[in-house]
Every structure is written in C-alpha cells, then in structure tokens.
Amino acid sequence: MKAACLLLFVLFLQISTGQTTNIRITNPEAERVLKGDFDPADYAPATLVEHPEEVVDALVQTISPDTLRAYLEVMSSFGSRNTGSDTLSDNFGIGAARRWAYETFQAMSAANDNRLLVSYVQFDRLICGAAQHRNVLAILPGQGPKARELVLVEGHLDSRCADRCDTDCDAQGVEDNVSGSALVLELARTMAPLTFNRSIAFLLTTGEEQGLLGADAFAEYCVRENAKLQAVFNNDIIGGTICGSTASPPGCPGLNHIDSINVRIYSAGSTSSSKQLARFTKLQYQEMAAPQLSPSNEINIMTPEDRIGRGGDHIPFRERGFPAIRFTAANEHGDGDPSQAGYEDRQHTVEDVLGLDTDGDQLIDSFFIDFNYLARNTLINGNAIAMAAAGPSAPYDLMVEELGNELVVSFEDSLSYGNYRLFIRRSDGDQDQDSIIVLNRTTDTLRLPGVEVYFFSACAVDSNGIESLFTEEVQKIVFTSTAEIQMRQRGFELLQNRPNPFDEATTFGVYIHEPLPYREAFIQVTDMQGRELVRLPIELRPGINEVLYNYQHHRYQPGTYSYSLWVDGRRLATKRMIYAY
Ligand SMILES: [Zn+2]
CATH class of the missing domain: 2.60.40.10 (Immunoglobulins)
Known part of the structure; x- marks a missing residue:
C-alpha cells in the first residue's frame, strides 16, 4: 500500500510521460482543408482583395493596439493556463482559456461568412497529471490551385510558474505568452475578410512549457496527413520591451533597458529554408509595410535557432523538414529559471502580468507590454504570411x-x-x-x-x-587566380568569419582543398593581448567546414579580436574580427 502510494506520487509529479497518441482534428471541415480534400469555391469571399498593396494597406489599417490589449486583458484573467490546470471551470484554467479562444475565432468566422474553420487539435499524453489536451486551430481556406498549400502562424497559449507542473499558481504569463497568442488572434481577425491562394492556419498550442508537446502533436499530424506546409511563423514573448537581469544569451543590454523597436527572428542553419524564411520575412517587411510606418520595427536575423539553452514551438516543425522561424522581443524579462538564487525577473513567475497599478486606483497604469510594439510585430507577421500565402511557387x-x-x-x-x-x-x-x-x-x-x-x-x-x-x-x-595558387599550395584557407562585425554569434569557416590527415584541429579565439577566450574544435573535411561561436552581450569589451586555426599543435593561420554592440 505504501509502495503503491509512493509510485502514484512519483507518477503524478512527472512532467510528461509516454508518447503522444490519438492526434485528431475535431472539426471535420477543417480536417478536409488540411488534407486538401475540399472545394475552395465553398469558401469564396464576397469581395476579392488581390493586389498586394491593398492587402498590406488592409493589414496596416486594421491591426489594432486596442484590440490586442483587449485580448491580453481577457487571456491574463484565467488565473492559470498551465497545461495541467483546470478544464471545467468557466473562469479559471487552461480549459476556460481555450474555450474563450475557440469562441473568439468562431465570432470572427461568423463576421466573415463562416469562412474561418475553427477546431481543436486534440491529443492524448500524460502532462502534469492531465491525460488529454487541446490546441486551438482556425483555418482560412485558400482559393485556386494552391489552396492545398498551407502557411501556419502559431503562439503557445499555456503558461507556467517556477514549477512547470504547478497547476494552481496565478500563472498569467502575459509576455510568455499571451503576447504571441494575442498576435495570432489579431491576425485571424484582420485576415479573415481577405483571400489568399494558399490556406492559412492560426494555431494556439498547449504543452509548450513541458517540452513543445502541442506543437509537436500538430507537426506530427501534418507529416501523417502529408499537409503541404510551406512556412511556419512562431511567436513567443513578443510584446515586452523591458530587459531583465538574467535574459538568456544573447540577452539584452541590462536591467530596465527599454527597446520598443528591435525584434529578433531565430531560425536554424545559415543557408537553410528556415533562415531563408527569416530573410524573406525581413525583405517583405522592408519593401511593403515598413515604408508606411513611423516608427517601423527593426528585424534582427539571429544566427542560432533560439536563445542559448532555450527552445520554442518552431522546432518540432523544423525537425520534420518544414521551414520554421521564431519571433521574440529583443528585450526579455528573465531567462525563465526562477529556481536560481536571487532570481528577480518576471519570466515563469506570478509576476509576468500585464502591468502595475502604481496609484492604487485598481487600474493598471504602468504596462510591461507595449501595445504599439506588439501591433508592429503583428504586422511583420501578417505582411510575410500574406505574401507567402499569395505569391508564386518558389524556383x-x-x-x-x-x-x-x-x-x-x-x-x-x-x-x-x-x-x-x-x-x-x-x-x-x-x-x-x-x-x-x-x-x-x-x-x-x-x-x-x-x-x-x-x-x-x-x-x-x-x-x-x-x-x-x-x-x-x-x-x-x-578565388582570384593568385589566391587560388596559394590556397592549392597550402591545401586550406581560413575564411573570414561571418557576420563580421558581430554582436551575438559568428561562424568560423575553413576551406580544405584535399583530404588532410590530422589528429586534432580547433579554432582559438584570443583578445589583442593574446589571451585565449575559447577553443572550438573543428572537423577538417574537403570543402567548407564551419563552427558556430555563440557570444553573449557585454561578456567582453567591444573591439578587435583574432582567431586562429590550430592543427596538431601548430598555428596555421590567423585572422581578425570585430565585436561590436
Ligand atoms: Zn514561451
């Protein structure tokens, strides 16, 4: 009896066990669109908005900081949105939150000839003691021969406190991640009256805080049903502008620093389809939407897939071969690990709220979310999604x-x-x-x-x-011809790091002409006094060999540094680089 109780206790404490099973789309109509088994004419709009300038104008005019604020106020009111929290109450827990999101999508659909198909993505898995879970999904069916193809925008609806299975604490999770959820809802509202060649899916996930489990379930469904997913836009921590003291690297400039202009796009690889989606997003914004805004946001394309040691809902899609990127505010309030001594930041605590009432009149008057910044980030997403959903097929x-x-x-x-x-x-x-x-x-x-x-x-x-x-x-x-002769004699070339100058991460490359026998090779980074900062092992195979160097804000002085290629105890080449912030 005692042993059984103990076993039960251990099982209950476990964050997540087993495999995800029984993934299903609860609305058969939405399921048919995902499977490409539908007639686009059934969802034809009353009026067609085709020209890209008209689409962007519509988004610029309708995306609203006030609507975003209203969504933020409601979603922060459910007390907790922990994945294992209450599902029966009307005003507390993940169940109340997801029903509200479902009904909000439904109301948008009703206002647009029922063109938005709303569904749950239900799946079974034991997470924080709960066995069944639901993402909330809305699909705007495309029109024409590319309607089977799909563009996805997502944000996680769930939240957490220090203990990721504390289902009772007041986890309002406003920056993380009511901000991204509100962005997804606002895009559904503003895009539902428009029409695109490809279908667009708006997804609010659950189980993110216990291992990206809701996104993983939908990504798995997309593979299983051969969904033609072209691009995934994940939004997580996207409305705050205040830097905490522990933000995960590359981090931000320091406690209480404000940045309401820069937004970061994280994605895997340097030549990959995901990084190319980040570049597409930035170029579309610069060419289409930014000229109409003052101020406009500045998009920083980041080198790594996520902040160092962190992850997000874009990853399960990228792992399955879909191009996927993550948007995150430049300034984050914390690294999300409240268990560390002296942690005073808000991320993953009960302090992650909309703002403070500083004069005691029961109204928030000092906000942690910048509604205009969030609206501009919503437009960056909407602009890229609209172009990805409307444009031609890629070469x-x-x-x-x-x-x-x-x-x-x-x-x-x-x-x-x-x-x-x-x-x-x-x-x-x-x-x-x-x-x-x-x-x-x-x-x-x-x-x-x-x-x-x-x-x-x-x-x-x-x-x-x-x-x-x-x-x-x-x-x-x-190579120029003289450089090529030298390279062939040496057999290798230490390439210039990129980017250079750099402020968060940079890549070192070595080009090897012919197979090179060696025991040990590394890149050594030194300051101008010759002090070693780091050694990065590198493989030397014929072709271009690369190693990523993840840097951290303010860890070193800005200035000139050098890096050298060492092979079997000999320094073969040295180059300089500039660290700036
Ligand atoms: Zn998050």
Whole structure:
C-alpha cells in the first residue's frame, strides 16, 4: 500500500510521460482543408482583395493596439493556463482559456461568412497529471490551385510558474505568452475578410512549457496527413520591451533597458529554408509595410535557432523538414529559471502580468507590454504570411557552376513566371542579402571578386509583383587566380568569419582543398593581448567546414579580436574580427 502510494506520487509529479497518441482534428471541415480534400469555391469571399498593396494597406489599417490589449486583458484573467490546470471551470484554467479562444475565432468566422474553420487539435499524453489536451486551430481556406498549400502562424497559449507542473499558481504569463497568442488572434481577425491562394492556419498550442508537446502533436499530424506546409511563423514573448537581469544569451543590454523597436527572428542553419524564411520575412517587411510606418520595427536575423539553452514551438516543425522561424522581443524579462538564487525577473513567475497599478486606483497604469510594439510585430507577421500565402511557387534546383573566370547560376521554374530575383550574400556581410539582381530568365552569368564565399538563392515574381519564398542558398567559394595558387599550395584557407562585425554569434569557416590527415584541429579565439577566450574544435573535411561561436552581450569589451586555426599543435593561420554592440 505504501509502495503503491509512493509510485502514484512519483507518477503524478512527472512532467510528461509516454508518447503522444490519438492526434485528431475535431472539426471535420477543417480536417478536409488540411488534407486538401475540399472545394475552395465553398469558401469564396464576397469581395476579392488581390493586389498586394491593398492587402498590406488592409493589414496596416486594421491591426489594432486596442484590440490586442483587449485580448491580453481577457487571456491574463484565467488565473492559470498551465497545461495541467483546470478544464471545467468557466473562469479559471487552461480549459476556460481555450474555450474563450475557440469562441473568439468562431465570432470572427461568423463576421466573415463562416469562412474561418475553427477546431481543436486534440491529443492524448500524460502532462502534469492531465491525460488529454487541446490546441486551438482556425483555418482560412485558400482559393485556386494552391489552396492545398498551407502557411501556419502559431503562439503557445499555456503558461507556467517556477514549477512547470504547478497547476494552481496565478500563472498569467502575459509576455510568455499571451503576447504571441494575442498576435495570432489579431491576425485571424484582420485576415479573415481577405483571400489568399494558399490556406492559412492560426494555431494556439498547449504543452509548450513541458517540452513543445502541442506543437509537436500538430507537426506530427501534418507529416501523417502529408499537409503541404510551406512556412511556419512562431511567436513567443513578443510584446515586452523591458530587459531583465538574467535574459538568456544573447540577452539584452541590462536591467530596465527599454527597446520598443528591435525584434529578433531565430531560425536554424545559415543557408537553410528556415533562415531563408527569416530573410524573406525581413525583405517583405522592408519593401511593403515598413515604408508606411513611423516608427517601423527593426528585424534582427539571429544566427542560432533560439536563445542559448532555450527552445520554442518552431522546432518540432523544423525537425520534420518544414521551414520554421521564431519571433521574440529583443528585450526579455528573465531567462525563465526562477529556481536560481536571487532570481528577480518576471519570466515563469506570478509576476509576468500585464502591468502595475502604481496609484492604487485598481487600474493598471504602468504596462510591461507595449501595445504599439506588439501591433508592429503583428504586422511583420501578417505582411510575410500574406505574401507567402499569395505569391508564386518558389524556383528549385538552383545550381552554381564555374565557367572559366565566371560563375553560371541557374534554377528551374515549372510554371514559367518569367520574372525572378537572384540574391547574392557575401561571407563577410550580415545576415541579409548583399545584392539583388532582377532577371527575366532562369540563368545568369556573373564575375565576382575573390577570395570570398558567396551565397546564392532566387525567388520568382508574379504579375502582381509578389515574390515567392526563397530557394535554399548554394554556397560557392570564389578565388582570384593568385589566391587560388596559394590556397592549392597550402591545401586550406581560413575564411573570414561571418557576420563580421558581430554582436551575438559568428561562424568560423575553413576551406580544405584535399583530404588532410590530422589528429586534432580547433579554432582559438584570443583578445589583442593574446589571451585565449575559447577553443572550438573543428572537423577538417574537403570543402567548407564551419563552427558556430555563440557570444553573449557585454561578456567582453567591444573591439578587435583574432582567431586562429590550430592543427596538431601548430598555428596555421590567423585572422581578425570585430565585436561590436
Ligand atoms: Zn514561451
């Protein structure tokens, strides 16, 4: 008896056990759209808004800081949205919160000829003592031949306190993550009257705080049903502007620093479809929406997939091969680990609230969320989602070949759009494209200066001027003839780090000409006094070898540093780099 009680106790405490099973879409109509088994004419709009400028104008005019604030006030009122919290009460717990979100989507649908299909994504898994869970989903069906393709925007609805299975504490979780949930709702409201070629899914997940479990369930469903997911936009901690003292690296400048302009996009890889989605998002915003705003937000494309040691709901999608990015405010209030001594930040505590009543009149007058900043981040998402859902199909099979002193870039386009953009990124640039070449054919011949690593990608442009998603990048190293002779003699080239200058992370590269026998190789980073800061092991195979160096705000003085390639105890090459913030 005693042993049984103890066993039960241990089981109850376990955050999550077993596998996710019985993943299902509760609304059969929404399920048919996800499976591509539907007639788009059933969801045709009363009026068609087609031109990209009109779509962006509509979003600029309708995305509202006041509506976002209203969503924030309601969602923070449920006391807790812990994944294992109450599901029966009308005003406390995850059940009340998800029913409210479901009804809010339903009301948006009713206001738009029932074009928004609302559903739960239900799944079974033991999380914090609860066995069954529900994400909330709304789908806006696309129109025309690409309606089967899908663009997803998501934010996690669940919240937590220090103990991730404390289901009773007042976990309002406003920055983390009512902010992202409100953004998703506001996009559903403002996009429901519009029409796009592809379908758009608006998703509020649960179980994020116990291991990304709700997102994982939907990603698994998408694989199982062969959903044609083109792009995933995850929003998590997106409305706050105040820096805490423990924010996870790369972190922010220091306690109470305010930043209501910068927003970060995290994504895996450097040439990957996910990083290309980040670049697409930034370019679309700069070209379409930002010119209409004052101020506009500044998008920082980050090197790693997430803050160091942290994760989010974009990851289960990227792991299954879907391009996926995460938006996060530049300033976060804490690293989410309240168990550490002296933790005074708000993240993952009962302090993560909408704001404070400083004069005792029962009204919040000092806000931790900047509603205008959140509205601009909503527009960044909406602008990119609209273009991704409306635009042409991306080219494919991009190739770069050497022809004498020239490079020939070519790609395929099955639908013959006839207009393209070729992007070229240089190794020592930042994360954006350095040049954009407008083309009316699917090949181009270039002569580029060396020694450099260049990254090539392309997109198609339709008759409305909308760009497709970008191809993945192809990297090509270009040598001037003397540099090539030297490199062939040495057998290797230590490449310039990128980005350079850098402020949070940078990548070191070594190009190896022919197979090189060695026992041990590493990149050593030193300051200008020659003091070693770090050693990063690196493999040396023929081709380009890379190693990522994750840096931290204010850990070192800004200035010039150097890095060296060491092989079997010998320093073979040294280069300089600039750290700036
Ligand atoms: Zn979160």
